[in-house]
Amino acid sequence: MDIEPKERQSVLVLAGDADEAAGVADALSGVDASSTPVGDAAPQALGDDLAAADAVVVLDREAVAALSGREGSFRVVALVDDPAAEPATAPVVDAIATGAADLDATLRWLEARSESGLGRDEPARTPSRIEQLNAEVTRLASVRTVEEAYRTAIAVADEVFPRYPCVVGVREGEWVEPIAASADVSIGDCDRVRVGRGSVGTAVDTGEPAVEPRTAEAVPYRTLLALPVGGDTVLQLATDEDGFDADDRRLAGLFASHVEETLDRIRADEALRTERDHLLALFSNVPDPAIAYDYVDGEPIVHRVNDAFEETFGYDADRVVGESVDDYIVPPTEEAESEAAELNERLQRGENVRREVTRETAEGLKHFILHVVPIRLDAENVAGYAIYTDVTERREHEAALERQNERLDEFASIVSHDLRNPLGVAQGYVDLATETDETAHLEKTAEALGRMDELVGDLLSLARQGESVGETEPVSLEALARDAWESVDTGDAELVLETDVTIDANATRTRELLENVFRNSVEHGSTGSRAEPDDSVEHGSTGSRTESGDSVEHGSTGSRAEPDDSVEHGQRPGEECDGPLTVRVGAAAFRGDDGESRHGFFVEDDGCGLPESEHDRVFDSGFTTEENGTGLGLAITKRIADAHGWEVRALAGDAGGARFEFKTT
Structure with missing residues (x-):
């Protein structure tokens, strides 16, 4: 009789932080999950927990270190944000997950592959082909490059479809070139195919699976099944029989979906790494002061600063990393602190912020255009980048122009009013002197001209x-x-x-x-x-x-x-x-x-x-x-x-x- 698999596997979550480990354990479904903070666990207690575990989820380097020298039947899964970073790269890790849903699926695959779903004391039954596929495709979870994914896909196909040789083809221009093949197939014997021709060319062109019966006597295989796994890649299975049955085609389709997901993940990871590298290069080389920040309890905690920040604000990275940036550069005034609090609220809502601010620098107060870019827009956000562009000289220039315009207005007012009045008086007395021929009027003219001389002297002094x-x-x-x-x-x-x-x-x-x-x-x-x-x-x-x-x-x-x-x-x-x-x-x-x-x-x-x-x-x-x-x-x-x-x-x-x-x- 068949042996029934046990209903739930035992999963142990390890991390240096107790709350983090407990949070992941609580989020797992379909398993008996528990957590242990490695810093608090006694060696014997941790050993007992590991002995009872079917799988161990590690969240950080401390968790990986706790497994050093310990042996058991458990499989190790690293739950990480970056598959290229520790602890995912540790040799003890069997598989990698990058999220809660991915972790559940990875644990199920490990269970199938390690036969952890069977009663421990009963003889194992032969797994079904679907269970075999689920167990084998877990190997794809740890691959890092597209080339490695091609080789691993061939290896999985050889295990799951031992009677069907497999070839991976990649589109290059108008042709599909063979890239990898099963061990008993020589790449040199594989022909490239024009896009749109045959099953391989059609699958790449349409994005749909295609079957090609082959009748020529010189052809070693009678039927080809081509499965697209992304925009430019195709898996090809071959058989010397008349075709593939429905089970084979369903299983091949499931296999192709795993390969496509893996390729999508790798390409997304590569894009993220490239973007991260570009951001880090930009961050380090931008001439303006810049910080990378994370919000912790509502405070913008500095994660990284560039050289321009250290030079402008006078604080070394060791001084401010891990601290609230507001505590160091926001002026200690009620207005500035209120403005900073309002900015923090907006940034934590995921808004993109660009505004002029005043900040305390190594040389005193200066004016900056603050441009803050959250990592995710229009979503709850806890991290981002802030760039400070110094506009102090521009502000001072604008203020100088404004003062200059004010002086011009003053001069215009004085010239148009104060100088015009004595000029009118002088002209009036000159006219009287001309009409009456009385020189006494010229004395008043001289007084008016003296008044004008005083005004001109004062204006020149003011202008200087x-x-x-x-x-x-x-x-x-x-x-x-x-x-x-x-x-x-x-x-x-x-x-x-x-x-x-x-x-x-x-x-x-x-x-x-x-x-x-x-x-x-x-x-x-x-x-x-x-x-x-x-x-x-x-x-x-x-x-x-x-x-x-x-x-x-x-x-x-x-x-x-x-x-x-x-x-x-x-x-x-x-x-x-x-x-x-x-x-x-x-x-x-x-x-x-x-x-x-x-x-x-x-x-x-x-x-x-x-x-x-x-x-x-x-x-x-x-x-x-x-x-x-x-x-x-x-x-x-x-x-x-x-x-x-x-x-x-x-x-x-x-x-x-x-x-x-x-x-x-």
């Missing part, structure tokens, strides 16, 4: 303030202040140098900065009489002024300005600012937004002071409270400070006057 001061050097603030004070007509005003400090600056442009601040203080807080409404007050240019009317630029003594002469310092109608003007210069210390100490200098006067509402406006180009003021002096001051990389602010002084602070470090 570039984006950078160029070379700087350590200079004495006291020496610069004395030189600047001597260049300004200060009248009876007094300069007090409280402390000397050395600053890193461009001496020429810093002296011009101080001249503008001194001139502003003297003109708007001097002890001389205030200018009449049509007198120039706040000019800001560094050259000598045209002496006309009651100009207070020169610091003449006398009563303060009339109530309608308020200027940038905020004198209100009815207020008096009596007494000699004192301007103090000295070192200053500040507390930065980050809590760190900063240093710089200040210029403070005891004049009429600045209304608090105007503290933020006094540096705007064109801002002035005077009818004839240009509003450019303090704008020039700020431009020079910006070119040095300094911060400047206006506020109320201790004595009620105006105070200007320059933060230089």
Whole structure:
């Protein structure tokens, strides 16, 4: 009587990670599966588990190492993502599976081949041809190349179809060339066949099996069965009988499907390896910083970095691999961290991301175009590549162009308005002088032209303030202040140098900065009489002024300005600012937004002071409270400070006057 096969085989899953081993064991169906973490198993306990196992599934190198020196009747299956990597390449491995479904099929094939489906203590029955085929085709699971697949297919055919010699043919252009053949068939005796001719040519051409009866007496085989196994490959079985029966054809079709699946797997693996090699080459050689990442518990964990990443961000691969990239290069601000969290959510959903970001580099904050490519789009994703393209110079260039356009707008506004007004006045007085022949009108014309000269001088000074001061050097603030004070007509005003400090600056442009601040203080807080409404007050240019009317630029003594002469310092109608003007210069210390100490200098006067509402406006180009003021002096001051990389602010002084602070470090 026939011996019934046992219902389920025993499968043991081995891995260094207990959870991983248990997960695979739970996913197996149709077998009695158990798992053992090799790091925790005692030698004797592992030996007992192996003795009871029909098959062993290994997931990593630790599992393969645990089998070293152990013998048994079990077969070993490697469950891997990459058939070309460990543990699949270990000599102890009998078969390879690349997924759960593939693992189930592989275990069934191993069971048939090793007769593990029979009762251990009963005599074995002769396996059926289908069982024999299933056992033999497991040899295809471990092949790595197409050529090896051809040779293995011939060997399997010789076992399953011993009466039918087998030949493998491959299409090359318009011909099907014989590539491999059974041992008792010489390749040299096999003819190539034109595509579309005979059973072989027809099978390759149509993709369908074809049978060819052969009647010529010189032909050694009477019937040929051609089975396509992919777009360009065909299996050919031959018999000296009149044909193949239905069982033979069904079995041959099943065999061909296994060969086709194997060829598809190998070609897919080769394509993946080629793509992987190309990606690795691109990854290593791309000039932009790049990382390969995996998401673990919602964090982008670095798997690999290229040389450009190490150079740009200042971290060696050993430092960041295995860590969250966000912890190293995302700026520690609420905005940046929120942006990074939103990006992580999108990437884990499998979205492709391209956006501009700011990241912390070895040289400070820089702007990048972040291009992140998940391995799988539109699917739950846990891995991918991120490339950072530095666009800092482009951003700075765009910002410089924007500032340049703003300056052009300022110049256009001043030219179109402030210069046009005195030009119109001058033209009007010239016309009157021409009509009335009275030269007194020409004096007013001269005043208007002087006003235009001041505006042109200030505009030229403003235009000379570039984006950078160029070379700087350590200079004495006291020496610069004395030189600047001597260049300004200060009248009876007094300069007090409280402390000397050395600053890193461009001496020429810093002296011009101080001249503008001194001139502003003297003109708007001097002890001389205030200018009449049509007198120039706040000019800001560094050259000598045209002496006309009651100009207070020169610091003449006398009563303060009339109530309608308020200027940038905020004198209100009815207020008096009596007494000699004192301007103090000295070192200053500040507390930065980050809590760190900063240093710089200040210029403070005891004049009429600045209304608090105007503290933020006094540096705007064109801002002035005077009818004839240009509003450019303090704008020039700020431009020079910006070119040095300094911060400047206006506020109320201790004595009620105006105070200007320059933060230089």
